[in-house]
Amino acid sequence: MNSGREFGHSAPWVEPRCRNCGNAVPKKLRTYWFGCSDVTDGFSISERMQKPADKQDAQRFVDGTVVAVRYWGELPDRYVRSASVWDGKSYSDEFFCCNACTTEFAYSCAKSGAATQAYTGTMARRYAEEAEKNDPQK
Ligand SMILES: [Zn+2]
DSSP states (O other), X not given: OOOSOSTTTSOTTSOOBOTTTOOBOOEEEEEEEOSEEEEXXXXXXXXXXXXXXXXXXXXXXXXXXXXXXXXXXXXXXOEEEEEEEEEEEEESOXXXXXXXXXXXXXXXXXXXXXXXXXXXXXXXXXXXXXXXXXXXXX
């Protein structure tokens, strides 16, 4: 049985929710550009010269689901310039909807006493050093 902790594979039937506010974690979208060269991954460039008429038409040219499109030009020459596409499984983050929630959650954890091993290790060493200094036997 899945623990529900594995990123992106936890409960595929339920969209992930923010551990802080409970809102939906945004889908991770990829932008496809049309009618021009498309920098696909920051390095390679693919020619995507098609000029889809609308969202439905753009769907034919992408892997995944078109969730939004932006147009270029005026009718009747207007075409889809870019499409935001979801691969059906990727989200922007494993646990949180935004950086503000990440920070808020971290503060609430710290206030409730939670700390990392790095912190507890450092503090244990400091207490030990102080105890040594104040030891009247020395
Ligand atoms: Zn949130």
